Amino acid sequence: xxxxxxxxxxxxxxxxxxxxxxxxxxxxxxxxxxxxxxxxxxxxxxxxxxxxxxxxxxxxxxxxxxxxxxxxxxxxxxxxxxxxxxxxxxxxxxxxxxxxxxxxxxxxxxxxxxxxxxxxxxxxxxxxxxxxxxxxxxxxxxxxxxxxxxxxxxxxxxxxxxxxxxxxxxxxxxxxxxxxxxxxxxxxxxxxxxxxxxxxxxxxxxxxxxxxxxxxxxxxxxxxxxxxxxxxxxxxxxxxxxxxx
Numbered sequence: 001x002x003x004x005x006x007x008x009x010x011x012x013x014x015x016x017x018x019x020x021x022x023x024x025x026x027x028x029x030x031x032x033x034x035x036x037x038x039x040x041x042x043x044x045x046x047x048x049x050x051x052x053x054x055x056x057x058x059x060x061x062x063x064x065x066x067x068x069x070x071x072x073x074x075x076x077x078x079x080x081x082x083x084x085x086x087x088x089x090x091x092x093x094x095x096x097x098x099x100x101x102x103x104x105x106x107x108x109x110x111x112x113x114x115x116x117x118x119x120x121x122x123x124x125x126x127x128x129x130x131x132x133x134x135x136x137x138x139x140x141x142x143x144x145x146x147x148x149x150x151x152x153x154x155x156x157x158x159x160x161x162x163x164x165x166x167x168x169x170x171x172x173x174x175x176x177x178x179x180x181x182x183x184x185x186x187x188x189x190x191x192x193x194x195x196x197x198x199x200x201x202x203x204x205x206x207x208x209x210x211x212x213x214x215x216x217x218x219x220x221x222x223x224x225x226x227x228x229x230x231x232x233x234x235x236x237x238x239x240x241x242x243x244x245x
Contacts, residue, residue, distance in 0.1 A: 014085070014240060017233040021082045024226050029075030031219045036068030063107070070100065071219070078226070087234045094230035097223045104220040108213065118205075123198055126156050133167045133174065148176035151204075153197035159189060161196065 043061035074096050081089035129140045148154055154177035155161030162168045162177070172186035179193055 011240070014233065014236050017229060017236055018082055018085065021226070021229045021233055022079065024229055025075050025078040025082060028078065028222070028226055029072055031222065032068050032071030032075055034068070035071060035219055036065055039064030039066075039068055067100070067104070074100070078230070081230075082233070085237055087237045090230045090234035090237070094227050094234070097227045097230065101220050101223045101227070104217075104223075108217060108220070119202055122201065122205075123156060126198065127161065130156065130161060130167075131165050133165060145174065145176040147197055147201060148174070148193070151197055151200045152179075152193050153195050153200050154193040155196045156198045157196040159192050159194050159196070 039061045042064060074093070077089075077096075078093045081093050126144070129144055133141050133144060154173065159173070159177060162173055167174065168187070172188075173192045177192040179191060
């Protein structure tokens with residue numbers, strides 16, 4: 001059995017770890033909310049761009065939303081485990097943080113490695129959608145119109161891409177290519193935007209995805225602190241229980 005003085009030395013350490021871990025868990029909970037908000041923002045603001053990639057790419061915002069939700073729930077569990085001071089719950093908390101950290105790192109590496117394939121996929125799909133374009137058509141045709149209206153661009157590399165489409169041979173350029181609102185460009189190239197959409201879209205995606213990647217990477221690295229704190233507190237509590245015995 002440990003001496004009373006030894007136990008008195010251990011209790012302040014446990015209290016200190018508990019306080020720091022509670023503050024950390026609160027921050028983790030807030031970062032989970034931020035990640036959730038980033039996922040929702042990506043779904044809303046980048047939906048047009050993702051829809052022109054492929055079906056898997058449209059799941060990216062949902063991955064962020066899911067990860068943010070899990071972190072929020074995990075933060076709640078971590079707060080409960082810290083307040084209870086249960087060693088097994090703290091170890092479980094550290095294990096969950098480790099798993100999420102590994103998943104986020106793998107996702108970040110995969111996204112970085114295949115970033116060039118995303119560009120090629122977007123360009124190929126954009127060209128394919130132009131050939132199948134219908135002004136009253138599906139959601140991808142609507143996405144093309146929204147992008148061309150918002151970015152004031154026309155076609156993939158330039159407006160001439162439309163000349164190889166069935167829509168152009170029947171009706172000319174779509175209204176989303178117009179330089180001015182409510183124009184009827186038909187086949188008059190002077191009335192449409194000359195610059196293509198590919199470079200503009202890639203610039204926007206890269207800049208906004210850098211924000212998403214930066215936040216995700218910061219959250220992942222911050223979890224290492226929580227893993228260390230949860231493990232140390234669990235060990236301190238376990239040692240204190242042995243000292244009492």
